[in-house]
Amino acid sequence: MNRKTGNGLPQSIDETLALLEGADYVADRALATVLFLSLRMQRPLFLEGEAGVGKTEIAKVLAQALDRRLIRLQCYEGLDVSSAVYEWNYAAQMVEIRMEEATGVSDRKAMERNVFSEKYLIRRPILDALSGRDGKAPVLLIDELDRTDEAFEAFLLEILSDFQVTVPELGTISAEEPPIIVITTNRTREIHDALKRRCLYHWVDYPDAARELEIVRRKVPHANQRLSDEVVRFIQRLRELDLFKSPGVAETIDWASALTELDKIALDPETISDTLGVLLKYQDDIARIDEGEGRRLLKEVKAELAEG
């Protein structure tokens, strides 16, 4: 909090909301609050939620709106230090050793300094994120953290709390300006408390109808007004059903675009069953909606729209 604040960061929750909106991200106040705090207190933001509710998008929008570089670390099982933090360029180091031998350098200390110098350090995303200059620190997106195993979380603790990385051969490298860190997870497993404790937590939920409609309006601007209204209401009802995987906002946008591409201006049962694959990704769910529940939902939506 003691840092100067003239680096383009929003100064209040309202400004944060406006910033996101300017980049076509329709956020609710809860998200704006936690985002503002994470920028203000320089704490990593930990976003959890179902797939397709716009977690990753927040980091992208943030980078774009604040005009920062976006560094993305996609997590996967087996991700380790050498592909996430740093790696030595072994081949070049070998050449260096041979060169020094040829020129007759015999001082071991000097040799070690030369071989393990920054020149041969390959920066992976996390180390790269520490290289931000004043006011231009990058946004570091650690995407789908739950896909790695627990061992990897431990690597993150140092960077999350102190914005530094320790390379045994070189020493500690710390950031001049801490990066803005956004971590997302789909909750396929629990993340350890030690990591969560260093972050600000937020559960990204499905948006309500009004906000979802606004999202569709912004993301699929050429969609027919009535169509988007029906699409949003249909999906909102779909989420109330006990489906194995409810459609996310990403699916809503995809569906609205798909229907617009098909030149539809309103929903009808045939179109729904033809395009259901855009919306639902499990055969059980598709079969269930196809078998008649889809028709019932559509009828309800139409009745609701007719009323008002």
Place this chain on the structure above:
Amino acid sequence: MPINPSLPKTADADGRIADNIVYFGRALRKAGMRVGPASIKDAIEAVLAAGIGTREDFYWVLHSVLVTRHEDHAVFDEAFRLFWKSRELIEKMLAMFSPIAPDRREKASQRAAEQRVASALFDGHEKDRQKREMPEVEVDARFTVSGNEILRQKDFAQMTAREIAEAKRAIAGLKLPVDLIATRRFRPDPHGRRADPRAMLKGAMRTGGDLIVPKFRSVRTVHPPLVVLADISGSMSQYTRIFLHFLHALTEKRRRVHTFVFGTRLTNLTRQMRHRDPDEALAECSRAVEDWSGGTRIGEALHEFNRLWSRRVLGQGAVVLLITDGLERDDVAGLQREMDRLHKSCRRLIWLNPLLRFDGFEARARGVRAMLPHVDEFRPVHTLDSLSDLCASLSAGRSRDADPRIHMDLGNRVAA
């Protein structure tokens, strides 16, 4: 709302914001959330950083710092409503941010109200988790010295209290399974088959680059996650209790063991099982479970598991142990569907059924016939020996004697 530039770094001498946040944090802790001193400090800092605009902002500011799990949201919401609303504290705090000094005379009476709300808050909470003692097993006076051999083959349900104690000790000493799966990580290994360039270079530095000695590494192996779904309905409770002891021994040795029990509904006992002492762990479990020894709805419990938990705990090659007698009364078609889903989401599904203790067990019950096609292994779980067998089978991989098809064929013949 712009932040007041003259804002103090800590709460002012009156200290009521900080005090109240501390109290609130303690209330949350009592309600079962994990709120440490560090997060309370963060909460105070966050409130100062954001400034207090509206009640909603204040809510989300505290939420962002104090809530670290989605499940805690409901607790937080309720606690916030009770704690802050009744005392109009937020309004008072808003006043504190304004230049007019707050009225200090109010302080004493306010404290009293605080106590009332706090006690209301905690009382309601206590009611929720009424103590449920585990039914005591009566001490059987007819105890006769039974050799280890006999004990090992004795049905848990027929054991005396002393024998059960004995069995528990035996379980603690059981040779636990060493099932390992390869990960994509490496460990240094002189007999490994892959070169380790990093270690080689490091070693080379030691001699100033004169000697580059080959170093090797091999793939690191870990225990796969183990997920246990145990039936605690009346007929099953004795077996499940003993089995929980076995699970406790397992949970101590390996990190990823998730325990769920179900009767009429599903309860996650993973946290309770982490207690050091097995009896304490089980007492915690009985407290957490509402329907110990009640009825059972297997299909519904599995449905709930599939929907809420499977994606969270079945990743990374999990093995599922399902402990139930399979006697489903309600919806057999639903049970079949859920079993199928469960089977498809895990690496290995092992069904442990104490009914298998009867020689010539036949898969005649409709529930059993619905479940059998969807399991990889079908084993008994009624004696210490069967537990040892389970350990051996977890270590070894599939074995022929546990193939569910044996029973399926039998059942089909009988049905025909």
